[in-house]
Amino acid sequence: MTSTSTPPGLARFNVLEEHAAFAALLEACASTAWARRLLAARPYAGPEDLYTASDAAMADLTAEDLAEAMAGHPPIGRPKPGDPTSAREQRGMAGASEDLRAEMLDLNLAYQETFGHVFLICATGRTGEQMRDAVKERIGNSPEQEREIVRTELGKINRIRLARIVEEEVRA
Numbered sequence: 055m056t057s058t059s060t061p062p063g064l065a066r067f068n069v070l071e072e073h074a075a076f077a078a079l080l081e082a083c084a085s086t087a088w089a090r091r092l093l094a095a096r097p098y099a100g101p102e103d104l105y106t107a108s109d110a111a112m113a114d115l116t117a118e119d120l121a122e123a124m125a126g127h128p129p130i131g132r133p134k135p136g137d138p139t140s141a142r143e144q145r146g147m148a149g150a151s152e153d154l155r156a157e158m159l160d161l162n163l164a165y166q167e168t169f170g171h172v173f174l175i176c177a178t179g180r181t182g183e184q185m186r187d188a189v190k191e192r193i194g195n196s197p198e199q200e201r202e203i204v205r206t207e208l209g210k211i212n213r214i215r216l217a218r219i220v221e222e223e224v225r226a
Contacts, residue, residue, distance in 0.1 A: 061101060063222035068097035081139070082215035083208065084126025087119045088112060101220045105213050112209045120201060123208055124171045130185050131158040139215070143177050150182035158182065161189045168193055169200055176210035 060068070067075060072093065079089035091111040098104040115123065131147045147158065165173040173189045180188075192200060 060099070061220050063218075064098060064101060064104065064220045066222070067219055078219060080126075082219065083123050083212045085115060085119045085123035087115060088123065088212070101217070104216055104220065108212050108216055109209055112205060112212060115205065117201065120205060120208070121171060124174055124204065127172055127174055127211075129159075129162045129166075129172050130175065130177060130189070131155055131162065131182070143211070143214075146177060146180045146185060147182045154182050154186060158186055158189070161186060161193070165189055165193050169197060171204075174204050174207050174211075176207050176214070178211075178214055 059065075067078065070078065075096065076089055076093050079092050080086070083089065088108070088111045091114075092104070092107055095107045098107070130144060131150070147155070150158070162173055173192070175185060175188050177185060192203060195203065
């Protein structure tokens with residue numbers, strides 16, 4: 055038992071065939087530029103190295119790369135059917151009232167009309183009300199401000215999703 059060893063999921067990720075590792079990264083973030091950069095930096099000595107590489111790759115994404123990454127995220131309150139990741143991350147909306155769900159739908163549509171993409175927030179651990187308040191606050195931002203907020207939120211989401219890869223037990 056060595057506490058300094060590479061976590062099983064990260065060790066597995068480090069040795070995955072390139073196409074499988076690339077697919078795992080695209081499940082975490084739909085940006086091919088981000089996934090390519092993380093793939094090229096393998097192997098990772100530890101989780102922090104992976105997270106740091108993710109943050110650096112996120113900081114370098116172009117507007118087009120960000121759009122590609124955002125396209126992989128369903129609107130808040132409407133997780134993709136059969137997608138346990140989006141359902142888990144949006145758990146805060148699961149018990150929301152019909153009124154709150156309807157309000158979020160309207161706000162999502164208004165946000166998308168304003169910015170041309172879905173409202174993106176790291177929903178993990180947030181209540182439906184907190185997400186509603188965030189979209190109300192952010193809808194008045196400039197496109198430039200919102201792009202940088204989205205970049206930050208995507209970075210948080212990517213770290214959470216990468217942590218799941220790192221902590222994943224090796225399957226027999």
